[in-house]
Amino acid sequence: MKTNTDELQVFVTVIDSGSMTAAAETLQQTVSGVSRTLTRLEKKLDVTLVRRTTRRLQLTEEGELFLTRARAILAAMDDAEETISRRRERPAGRLRVDAASPFMLHCIVPHVRAFAERYPEITLELTSNERIIDLLEQRVDVAIRIGALQDSTLHARSLGSSRLRVLASPAYLAEHGEPRDIDDLLRARLIGFTAPESLNDWPLRHGNASFVTIRPTLSASSGETIRQLAIDGSGIACLADFMTAADVRAGRLRPILDDALIDVRQSINAVFYQSESMAARARAFLDFLAERLSV
Numbered sequence: 001m002k003t004n005t006d007e008l009q010v011f012v013t014v015i016d017s018g019s020m021t022a023a024a025e026t027l028q029q030t031v032s033g034v035s036r037t038l039t040r041l042e043k044k045l046d047v048t049l050v051r052r053t054t055r056r057l058q059l060t061e062e063g064e065l066f067l068t069r070a071r072a073i074l075a076a077m078d079d080a081e082e083t084i085s086r087r088r089e090r091p092a093g094r095l096r097v098d099a100a101s102p103f104m105l106h107c108i109v110p111h112v113r114a115f116a117e118r119y120p121e122i123t124l125e126l127t128s129n130e131r132i133i134d135l136l137e138q139r140v141d142v143a144i145r146i147g148a149l150q151d152s153t154l155h156a157r158s159l160g161s162s163r164l165r166v167l168a169s170p171a172y173l174a175e176h177g178e179p180r181d182i183d184d185l186l187r188a189r190l191i192g193f194t195a196p197e198s199l200n201d202w203p204l205r206h207g208n209a210s211f212v213t214i215r216p217t218l219s220a221s222s223g224e225t226i227r228q229l230a231i232d233g234s235g236i237a238c239l240a241d242f243m244t245a246a247d248v249r250a251g252r253l254r255p256i257l258d259d260a261l262i263d264v265r266q267s268i269n270a271v272f273y274q275s276e277s278m279a280a281r282a283r284a285f286l287d288f289l290a291e292r293l294s295v
Contacts, residue, residue: 002044003041003044003045005073005074005077006037007037007038007040007041007044008041008070008073008074009027009074010023010027010029010034010037010038010041011037011038011041011049011066011067011070012067012070012071012074013026013027014034014038014050014057015050015057015059015063015067018056018057019056019057020034020035020038020057038050045062045066047060047062047063047066048060048062048063049062049063049066049067050063090119090121091119091121091122091280091281091283091284092121092122092281093121093122093123093281094122094123094125095122095123095124095125095141095142095281095282095285096125096127096139096140096141096142097124097125097126097127097140097141097142097143097144097285098126098127098128098129098138098140098142098143098144099126099128099143099144100128100129100130100144100146100222100223101128101130101222101223101224102222102223102224102227102240102242102243103144103146103242103243103268104126104128104144105224105243106242106243106246107144107242107289107292107293108126108144108289109126111288111289111292112124112126114288114292115285115288118288119281119284119285119288122281122284122285124285127140130221130222130223132145132150141272141282142270142271142272142282142285142286143270143271143272144159144268144269144270144271145268145269145270145271146162146240146266146267146268147266147267148267149267149269149271154271154272154273155271155272155273156269156270156271157269157270157271157272157286158267158268158269159268159269159270159286159289159290159293160267160268160290160293161265161266161267161268162240162241162242162265162266162268163240163241163263163264163265163266164202164203164238164239164240164241164264164265164266165238165239165240165241165244165255165261166185166202166204166236166237166238166255166256166257166261167230167236167237167238167239167244167247167248167253167254167255167256168230168235168236168237168253168254168256169230169231169232169233169252169253169254170251170254171233172189172230172233172234172235172236173254173256175233176188176189178256179236179256179257181257181260182204182206182212182257182260185204185212185214185236185257186212186214186215188235188236189217189218189234189235189236190214190215190216190217190218190235190236190237191216191217191218191219191220191226191229191230191234191235191236191237192214192215192216192218192219192226192237192238193216193219193220193221193223193226194219194220194221195221200213200214200215200216201213202214202238203238203261203262203263203264204257204260204261204262205260205261205262206260210262211262214238217235218234218235223239223240223243224243226239227239227243227244227247230253231247231252231253236256240266242268242293268293270286270289
């Protein structure tokens with residue numbers, strides 16, 4: 001049977017205090033409890049650590065050797081606890097964050113430098129996957145997911161939502177004309193997603209329907225690719241505000257068919273497995289990101 005830290009603490013306190021009684025007072029235990037713990041430790045080690053007399057306690061040779069090791073073990077544990085405590089106060093260590101490339105480029109990358117200035121002891125590792133990944137398999141601490149969540153085994157934190165809009169570049173509209181209604185839109189050059197197919201259901205009112213399923217003239221797997229194609233004048237796209245708001249403000253893209261547009265918002269969530277070792281730095285990152293996204 002192996003010794004435990006409580007037994008080591010009792011042994012060291014007995015020696016430092018000079019008596020069972022003084023050790024019991026320091027540890028807030030009974031004298032008999034301290035004596036039993038010391039006896040149990042000696043039985044586990046199969047040696048006598050302390051010679052007991054009515055007047056004093058005397059370490060044996062084995063006791064001297066064991067005392068040195070016991071002090072080192074307890075000091076190492078105190079140091080480990082202090083290190084973890086400091087990390088809670090000032091988060092540190094590596095944090096792996098994954099997000100689809102549009103969110104990574106438009107909502108994380110612009111804030112990385114400010115995050116590093118605030119938390120210089122956190123090392124970020126950023127990856128981009130357009131599809132849902134297995135966090136454990138990919139060794140990811142936090143993943144940002146857009147849309148409805150599927151995996152109930154993960155912890156999730158909402159970072160808000162982003163409205164979908166139908167957009168085109170001024171150059172495309174100048175060349176092909178602006179669609180006046182849904183029928184015009186369906187005859188236009190439309191840029192859609194290769195997968196999932198649900199992303200090609202655009203939130204437009206058409207008769208009794210609350211969405212229009214488009215047949216893309218041009219398809220891509222990444223929202224960022226679709227954004228660049230739309231800016232370049234290759235067609236009309238339906239994208240979220242988080243990746244196109246700056247383009248609209250700069251005049252690179254223009255919302256169209258606003259009268260038919262239904263207010264549909266994609267939820268933005270951070271998902272993660274609960275882990276005490278990374279909780280502080282993950283919390284620091286998500287608090288920071290939520291603060292920046294709300295500005």
